[in-house]
Amino acid sequence: MPDQPEPGAPERLRRRGGPPKTATLLRKEWLNDSMVRLFFGGADVDQLSELEYTDHYLKILFPGPVTRTYTIRSLDRKTGELAIDFVVHGDEGLAGPWAATVDPGAVIEFRGPGGGYAPQEQYDAHLLAGDEAAIPAIAAAIERLPVQASAVAVLEVADADHRLAVPSDRAEIVWVHRDGRPYGERLAEVVRERGLPEGRVQVFVHGNAGMVKDLRRYFFLECGLDRRDASISGYWRTGQNEDAWQAGKHEFVAQMEAEEAAVGSGAH
Ligand SMILES: Cc1cc2nc3c(=O)[nH]c(=O)nc-3n(C[C@H](O)[C@H](O)[C@H](O)COP(=O)(O)OP(=O)(O)OC[C@H]3O[C@@H](n4cnc5c(N)ncnc54)[C@H](O)[C@@H]3O)c2cc1C
Structure with a gap:
């Protein structure tokens, strides 16, 4: 799909805050016709620190410089797979159409994770x-x-x-x-x-x-x-x-x- 940009960081972003991390798309699984789960892996995924929160998100870098924000649905340390669920909301936009059509082997660049919420014990x-x-x-x-x-x-x-x-x-x-x-x-x-x-x-x-x-x-x-x-x-x-x-x-x-x-x- 020549029209679909692969995520990638321009030189300016590489210099700001160090190089972005990378991950390789290992496999994909359609959850229904408007949600696709992408499983990523690689050395930078293995090196992510313990996920303290449940709303951890990554900033995926597209050419431009353009970023799109996505939650880490899960990170399986045994298999080294990081899963992200992308809403496929039509032909508009970058990340949705990209996730729908990308093939395993594609490499993304990202920053993060950020996050700040987890369910806490003191609540009823x-x-x-x-x-x-x-x-x-x-x-x-x-x-x-x-x-x-x-x-x-x-x-x-x-x-x-x-x-x-x-x-x-x-x-x-x-x-x-x-x-x-x-x-x-x-x-x-x-x-x-x-x-x-x-x-x-x-x-x-x-x-x-x-x-x-x-x-x-x-x-x-x-x-x-x-x-x-x-x-x-x-x-x-x-x-x-x-x-x-x-x-x-x-x-x-x-x-x-x-x-x-x-x-x-x-x-x-
Ligand atoms: C902290 C955080 C975590 C997030 N986690 C996830 C996640 O795990 N999975 C996920 O799919 N999204 C998540 N999002 C939302 C995602 O970042 C946006 O939906 C983003 O706009 C999608 O980028 P795009 O390139 O597909 O579309 P854009 O280029 O940003 O938008 C193109 C058009 O699509 C519309 N649009 C954007 N998103 C949707 C949508 N969900 N449904 C219908 N229309 C839409 C816009 O209004 C616009 O008209 C998260 C956002 C934040 C801030």
């Missing part, structure tokens, strides 16, 4: 919610849930045919189907309908930025959730590629926080 309950882009991080979190805590994961997919295999022994899984509605709308509705679980709750909500904005207002203003108990941010925004979203994210978050502060203080 865990609420996890997200669309397909966040399902890898939510699935990884479910695998690390403390034994004594209750947990619910509200997961949005296109329709009933697009449900994914996520671990269900530790958490109640609630599937939400878009069925043609905009991303995140139904997910936010279902989270609101169900309400916050009883007790001290740790919240992990990621995915479409519009849904995140709505649910921040719900958790922080309507439920009075302490912001320190939540990991909640937009992974992507409808109609914007990652470059535009990341460039405008600071302003989006500042405006969202100002609106929350205005509502919180009773102003309009």
Whole structure:
């Protein structure tokens, strides 16, 4: 596929912060027609330090310089395989079309991992919610849930045919189907309908930025959730590629926080 750029870092990025790490695509597995799991390996994968968090992500470098952010779904030290689940969301964009068509043997360059959330023991309950882009991080979190805590994961997919295999022994899984509605709308509705679980709750909500904005207002203003108990941010925004979203994210978050502060203080 000559039109599909292979990820690669330009010289400027190589010089900034040292050379990027590399990984080789070992194999790929379609989870359904809109999600493909790519397994990477190589010396830099073997040398990644212990993954402390469940939302660890890599910045994959494409020519440009352009980066795309992806969660480490799993890292199997025995086989040396690092798995990433890519949403295939049509022909638009770089990473989605690349992941759909790339063949084993391809080499990627990346930076990271970053990350900052893992389910913690001091909570009575865990609420996890997200669309397909966040399902890898939510699935990884479910695998690390403390034994004594209750947990619910509200997961949005296109329709009933697009449900994914996520671990269900530790958490109640609630599937939400878009069925043609905009991303995140139904997910936010279902989270609101169900309400916050009883007790001290740790919240992990990621995915479409519009849904995140709505649910921040719900958790922080309507439920009075302490912001320190939540990991909640937009992974992507409808109609914007990652470059535009990341460039405008600071302003989006500042405006969202100002609106929350205005509502919180009773102003309009
Ligand atoms: C910390 C973090 C972790 C992430 N982990 C994952 C992950 O594990 N798997 C994953 O698939 N994504 C993940 N994402 C989201 C991913 O980085 C974005 O979806 C990214 O925009 C995809 O790049 P692209 O080149 O395919 O599309 P872009 O070139 O960025 O966008 C092209 C068009 O596609 C739309 N678009 C982008 N993403 C989606 C989507 N998911 N569904 C529908 N339309 C979309 C955009 O709005 C735009 O109109 C993560 C993001 C963050 C910040």
